[in-house]
Amino acid sequence: MTRHQPPVPIRRILLALDASGTSVSAMEAAVQFASRMEAELLGLFVEDVNLLKFAALPFAREVGFPSARTRRLGSAEMERALRAQASLAQTALTAAAMRQGVRCSFRIVRGEVPEQVLEAANEVDLIAIGMTHRQVLRVSSATRLIAGTTPCPVLLLPSGASPQPPVLAVYDGSPESAQALLAAGRLAKMGNGVLTVLVPDAPSSLRQEIATQLEGSGLALRFNALPRMDLSTLMQALYRESVGTLVLGANLRLQKGTLDELLQRLNCAVLLIR
């Protein structure tokens, strides 16, 4: 058993923003995270070309949420709306960054959202994505695409959640989960010094591996054995632990769709490690 290399230090964080809106609380959480990591924050607002195309259609209309009123949309209105939204996001992000003393830049690009974000991801060490309206809408396909494709870690921030203790990692022995364990250990150390690890209910060798990985970290380790690695078992365990931040390896050996469903249901910050 070899000890894995420590994760790449996070120096630059990209906060992806688009027309679906990012709550102020998610921005605050991203800024806070950047501050803790002593990282620089890059706000990237993507003006979705699909929206502009749609607005140019003769019958383009939007149904307001939550007002449920149908409004006529035109290219000019869409341009204006996107500019306004970008401006609002920039103001809120800059203000939050100034408060926390985080270096921050803001960029507006036009194109397909996943493509633009993935392109920008080459410059950064972590992508943060705010998730809104999850009560009524499923996680957007763009978010899923980014989370599933990007080579760097992704921090998903539901409304009202921030990456805070208690920190919980899922470990199944895979290299990604080992990376996740180290990242979780780092987060836990910045928090309350306690790390809970969900492990499959298997031979105790896994626990030995974890202990070795985190040797000398000074963390208090708690283990929670899972009989199965399915959605409901995971959900129950996470609910019981009142988890604040969940750290996962992106290619966890789970049934298809389980990760999507987890992201859909969880109310805590989720850090996906690749």
Next chain:
Amino acid sequence: MTPIKRLEPEALCARCDPAKFTFESTLELDDLTEVIGQSRAIQAIEFGIGIRRDGYNLFVLGNPGTGRHHVVHRFLESKAATETVPSDWCYVNNFGQAHRPRALKLPAGTGVKLCRDMEQLMEDLRSAIPAAFESEEYRTRRQELEQELKERQEHALEELRQQAEGHDIALIRTPSGMAFAPMRKKEVLSPEEFQRLPETERKRIEAVVTSLEEQLERIIHQLPQVRREGQQRIRELERDVTMSAVGHLIDELKKKYASLPEVVAYFEAVQQSVIANADDFRRQEEGPEISFLGIPISRAALGAAPLRRFQVNLLVDHSSTRGAPVVYEDNPTYQSLVGRVEHISQMGALVTDFTLIKPGALHRANGGYLILDVRKILMQPYAWEGLKRVLSSREVRIESLGQALSLISTVSLEPEPIPLDAKVVLLGERLLYYLLCYYDPDFGKLFKVAADFEDAMTRNEESDLLYARLIATLARNEKLLPLDRAACARVVEQSARMAADTEKLSIRLRDITDLLREADYMARKAGREIVTNVDVQSALDAKVHRNDRLRERLQEEIQRGTLLIDTQGECVGQVNGLSVVGLSDFIFGHPSRITARVRLGKGEVLDIQREVELGGPIHSKGVLILSGFLGARYAYDRPLSLSASLVFEQTYGEVEGDSASSAELYALLSALAEAPVKQSLAVTGSVNQHGEIQAIGGVNEKIEGFFDVCKSRGLTGEQGVLIPAANVKHLMLRHDVVEACAQGKFHVYPVRTADEGIELLTGLPAGERDANGLFPDGTINQRVEVKLLILAEQARVFAVQPEAEKPS
């Protein structure tokens, strides 16, 4: 007329002979258990306590120091001891209307138990409710419900999204909502591509989009309803969980208090409130210190506040009471009678709740007796009105004065009134009783029984011994030295002197107890282990000495000749009158010179005191009676052509009372008869229109006042005092006076008529009318009549006009 005999020494003071006491000291005497001399008051008290009807409250009237408090307490306590212990009273929260706390009546001793049970319940709930919410069952069910809610919300949109996808249309997010966009190869169709589509296809897409938008609108409209339903189900789950924790605890209590339906109903309300406010029990007690604007806020005030409403305010606790309560309220203010609602300061504002209701004396005395001093209650603003209102309505309603007088509009609490079943006993002076009877129309309805305490009891052979037992009891109660029998006898005599009556004994226990205490002090000072009559006498003398500065000054000024009083020789129209001066409870007598001058006039007797408004109405009445007497006796058939002036010489203050009217008459007769009056005698007594001498007050002090003047100048054996014969029974003179009389150095003459008096004073016979209706020559009456005749004749001569002046 038979000469008036001087009174024998035995008549001057009804001595109490120590020889008739068979005991040596009061140690041998049993305690006096009965109340002596107050049979009327005792009967009234027994009646008042016994009768259990509305309005039969007691008013115990009499002078202070007659032992009313002691007697009332004793009677009430012995009666109360045989009665049942009344109920406890609690105030509990009214969960429907918090500003109207509910009163709970509980069997004696149950209040404390209920308090403890509720405290225990709260403690149990503080752990049971969080535990129930921590349970696997609750957490799982809650998660299920939340998930279900989420799914229901998602489901509708997801279905719509899939339906749209079936038509190659995507549900996309726009800056302020959602929209349906036609897609080709995962990209939104551009306008050019759209335009290239056949028209039918374009129309189809538009129609589908329109239909989808309508459905989306409907779904968004329904979302709040779905959310409400979901939240309602979560609330129901929480109620069920709380109920599982509370139900069995409350059921146990309901069983325990099953015989008290009101308490059971209260538990029902508690259960409902706990279920509705389960969050209060789930709050974390630990945490950072809370502060507002930098001021730390007490956690007790904030955290415990929600649970305060489940406390029980035990207003009246009879758990350790035996019998009915007897309460004496020393400071009967309005609030100390009816209770009050206190406030606590929270963040600078005054707040209150039912736990801050405090009982009044009426609450504590409910089911028993309340004793109050009427003078104190009348001096406290609104206390009397408050007491009457409670007695009339038979319920105690706690209202602040501000509320009662509508001065404060922010009503804080209106506690449910508590029914009153208590007897109120007022103690007060007679004057207050009669004033209340006269001026307060409610008084008669509310205080129907009056117990009137006597100041004195009848004195006879048995009573002296009974009194000795009273002395023994008081001495023992006060932990004083025992008294020997001579001392006892001296106290009995002093008691008669206090009553100013040979046939009465004072039962003003306070004065007697004071005398015993002072005699005890004297005995201890002299190193004796028993109080003797010497100590009693020393105590009496010391008390007089402490108070008689003014008396001494008057005596001194008489001695030095500043105040002109003759005690020997004779003088026309001048008599030594006697008056008393009252200073606090010390009164003394002293002589005053009364003079009369006569001349021709129109029948008026001029009272100089009255003219200068230094005479009171009773004094004036006495002088007017003189005119009536003179006119009727000496000039009934002719005008009374006399002008007389009477004066109290060297008095500089108001003179009141008619006890000098006989002295004034003697001065007048002396002036008319020109018969000198012996200055060795002094006179007291009032006179009526028939010349009879009537009783007066303060006879002992008056005699002693003149005696002291004579004694300081040297007793001649001629000196003495004329007193009304009716006052002989009041004589309890000082021993030195009696001694002087026994030795013939001083005399006391009982006088029945003015004739007897004038004979003694002038040494001349008064004279009675003979068969012809004439007084014998040389008698006082004859000389007066002749003088008046001459004056009348002179008046007639002056009234006839001279011839020369007649008109022609």
